[in-house]
Amino acid sequence: MASTATAQNLSFVLQGIHQVSYEDRPLPELKNPHDVIINVRYTGICGSDVHYWEHGAIGNFVVKDPMVLGHESAGVISKVGSAVTSLKVGDHVAMEPGIACRRCEPCKSGKYNLCENMAFAATPPYDGTLAKYYVLPExxxxxxxxxxxxQEGALMEPLSVAVHIVRQASVSPGQTVVVFGAGPVGLLCCAVATAFGASQVIAVDIQQPRLDFAKQYATTATFMPSKSPAVENAERLKQENNLGTGADVAIDASGAEPSVHTGIHVLRNGGTYVQGGMGRSEIQFPIMAACSKELTLKGSFRYGSGDYKLAVGLVASGKVDVKKLITGTVKFEDAEQAFKDVKAGKGIKTLIAGVAE
Structure with a gap:
């Protein structure tokens, strides 16, 4: 490992499956007058980071060359471009890690998260934020x-994912919402749905410790499905929570096929289903139930216009608490062990501190 005392831009680099190293990368340069350089102070470990470390690929995104990991980060502005007006050296910022091209049709229509040429941190071939310094547009x-x-700033990334999912679901005051998967994003979906005024928010998971945490975090109830058919689990979920003919909104943050099925069956006629979790590329789907109930079905991918701003506002106003999700912070030089711990299911959200000065 390069010395933290002499390294200019120490970075945590994925070389291959289960192969990582610490490298001193070149200091980033301001090539655009609207860019800033950030001294990264905290980075959360996301499931996608662990997946690249474990498998070397996610779908069509394959790690072919060494790649810096990390994309859930916050830091301190260390340098600003000549055209930057809203930030100054020393400002603390949450970092949105996907840079859209701003020119393609999705970008021009306001859906830049669907950019055809997105440069997203720690998604091949783009380096991530687990480095001392990183460049972003203002x-x-x-x-x-x-x-x-x-530390809270580093959680604006997963919170923005949750904000986007809940906005996709158009959750409104008084509605009943069922969230499948009580991992970090699922828990944050529960918190955002509550902040949006949902009267009932029910977390579903197959791990009791996660449900125990969800119960004291941001839900009105929890539910553990049995190995029964999805229709039976959905019926029991409705009965135990007095949902009548069904929930208004179902959100899947697990990617698990049984959760998808139960989510469709737990909805009332005319309800809304949003798929946020990523599982197998193809699954069986209860299409007749979706059709006969005339459900609104939506996908959700990352975050778009206004999501980060709203995420910051929800935490600043006290409507969402992200500190409770932080179960540990490790030193930069202990990043590899942190990945192993997250893979083993330890904690909810682990943060890696920035390179020591």
Whole structure:
């Protein structure tokens, strides 16, 4: 490992499956007057980071060359481009890690998360944020209010994913919402749905410790499915929670096929289903139930316009608490062990501190 004292831009690099190293990469340069350089202070470990470390690929995105990991980050502005007006050196910012081209049809129509030429951190071939310094455009940095820590700032990325999912579901006051999967994004979906005014928010998971946490975090109830058919689990879920003919909204943050099925069956006629979790590329699907109930079905991918800003606002106002999800912070030089711990299911959200000065 390169010395932290002499390294200019120490980075945590994936070389191959289960093969990582610490490298001193070149200092980033300001090639665009609207860019800023950020001293990265905290980075959360996401399931996709672990998946690349474990398998070397996610779908068609294959790690062919060494790649810096990480994309859930916050840091301190260390340098600004000549055209930057909203940020200054020393500002604390949450970092949105996907840079859209701004020119393709999705970008021009306001859905830049669907950009055809997205450069997303730690998605091949683009390096991630587990480095001392990282460059972003000014408008992809969100200044943190003084009552938000940099640790909380690192959680703006998964919170923005949850905000996008709940906005896709058009959750409104008084609605009943069922969230499948009580991992970090599922838990945050529960918190955002509650902040949006949902009257009932029910978390579903097959791990009791996750349900125990969800119960004291941001839900009105929890549910553990049995190995019964999805229709039976959905019926029991409705009965135990007095949902009548069904829930208004079902959100899947697990990617598990049984959850998808139960989500479709637990909805009332005319309800809304949003797929946020990523599982197998193809699954069986209860299409007749979706049709006969005339459900609204939506996908959700990353985050788009306004999601990061809203995420920061929800935490700053006290409507969503992300600190409770942070179960540990490790030193930069212990990043590999942190990946192993996350893979083993330890904790909810682990943060890696930035390179020591």
């Amino acid at each position: 408008d992809f940095c969100y200044k943190l209010p003084t009552n938000l820590s940099l």
